[in-house]
Amino acid sequence: MTPDLTTLVELHDTVPVLAAGGAAIGLLFGFFAQHSRFCLRAAVIDVWRGRFGERLSVWLLAFATALLAVQALMLAGWLDVGNARQMANRGSLSGALAGGVLFGVGMVMTRGCASRLLVLSANGNLRALLSGLVFAVTVQAALGGVLAPLRTEIAGWWVVDGGSARSLLGRLGLGPAQGLAFGAVWMAAAMWFALRAGSRWWTWAGGIGTGLAVALAWWFTYAVSRASFDPVAVAGLTFSGPSAQWLMRVLTSPAPPFDFDAAMLPAVFAGSALSALARREFRIEGFHNGLTMVRYIAGAVAMGFGSVLAGGCAVGAGMTGGAIFSVTAWLALLGMWLGGGLMDRWLPEPALQASARATA
Template sequence: MFELETYYLVNILGLALGVVFGFIAQQKQFCFSGSIKDFLQIKSTKRASSVIMAMIVAIISTQVISNIFELDLTQSAYFKKDINYIAIIIGGALFGAGMMIADGCSSRSIVKFAQGDSNALITLLFIAIFAYATTKGILFEIVNPFINNPTLIEASKIIDNFQLNIYLVLTILFILLYMFTKNLKRVFTLYDGAIIGLLIGASWFITGYIGSESMEKEIPIQAISFVYPSAKTLELFTYYQVNEFSFGVCLVIGAIIGTFISTLFNKKYSFGCTANKNINKVKYNMIGGAMMGVGGIMAIGCTVGQGLSGLSTLVFSSFLAIISIFVSGYFTGKFLLKRDKLAMCFIFEWEDKEKKSKEIDFQI
């Protein structure tokens, strides 16, 4: 009987997770930055509720799986030794502003590109290029000394990078979910968030449990993230001799495939919107992508990498990162809205309010 080496099995499962992620994210247009934009423009909390649901399920599934299979989550990048909170806050702020300027974070740009928005490819390329430049390229000599600054690291040691109490975190999230939904029936429509949350738990299991059996190559324990994996995907595509398929790269490829498959059944979003006369879309894609590429590396993750995967470990630095991303994204969104430059193509409102909603025609 033919048996796959563990390394290849992990990559295949990573590809499958990416396909499911892309399919679900396209079907319901799951998006962290979009949830902020929805609230700023039409006070809608629908997509925000999906994000909160994803956080809740990600935390529960991760903690259950890690306890059952005795996974050591402290070996992941989120429990990095010599943590620099200042770098995480600044990186999160850069990423949050960038995702609003480019109209989508890294995972959202993957979905938008695969469903027909060619401008999103510009964002993806700039995320990948600047993330790579920050880790191995021209920006490394600038950013790395700041991230590993001894003074800032020593100052950060005042607060240990501890794990928060799961009951406290879940209580806060359930309160937020209640505030956003205000209707039990609405909770049952948030299946996209629930499935994506389960994918986070599954990714920890695949890399932490199945991957631990690998004898041919060491597989680091990790979950779903898209900034650094986007850089590694670009590296593989352009210079395959120095790179190879990995769990993260397979996630990116799978998300593109999954989104494209989803567009065959859900054609509503299967095109890119025409540019608004007030928005220089290409310029915004480039600037926002560059900010996310640098910020995502500094913050050790993106809205999915820190907001779901990191958050699921309950580590303090991940909460710091996602709060920084949210605050920066929120105020950047308000600034863009005031200048009539906050893009919007589609309305995402609760189904029971759809008929009462005023028709809005925003263009990206």
């Protein structure tokens, strides 16, 4: 494992190796996410409407796989997330909950979370493409622009120290072994829902493949950090930060180094496009009317601000942070389920019907 990466780092330097790994993992994520229709919004709506079908089973399979794989890596000593930002840095509980709720509201309005918008954009969905661009602009505004003071204010209401205080398992006096057992419970639930829904084999493969991509990102960045003499951030998959990074990469010069996140984002797009073309699902889609366009833009703004406040998107906070049992990540995920469900209940039914063809 490590000797091979050490050789690669010595031969090609750290940044190119990180970029190559980000591209490979991004391709896998994009391909499996498109094939399986992986989407937190779809799972949330299914639960709130009492339909425990295939869309829920896909998300559960992905989440349970990421949880199991990450905890297994930690138990085996192949992964240490102590220096990851979701654990080491001071966190915001108020930001996680409020941001999660806002993100959930936004993903229902745009009919897709941040990763799903990228996947749909690669399938020819212009609604998702515009929403993704607005999302990236809002993320940048929340990170260091006009929305930054508001984000800082909300985040300061209720904070938690870094280290063991941000670990849900640590707070309970548990470790990776108990985390692995908890992941097994989630996997059992995922399998039960998948069998109950009569899910096709691609649902199983796609959900599991998506979850493995999340775990692989954690392992790869950690392994490179061990093999490199340069400082390397141990991190997993996320789409909010990289979206803003790509926005600034296009608008400013010189561009920052082409690292893991920079390579991952276009690779997800490419993997999704390949899957859509292979299944003959690529088609150009636009807005049906002006009112629908306004709703998508407003949703993208809510989702962009919410993702920065929550410390990540549905994948970055919900799955990547959830898999390492970060307290703020689980709180953000709870907020996403609440916000998404409440928005689905409140959104006028005619508006849902007008954009029904946009459903993933």
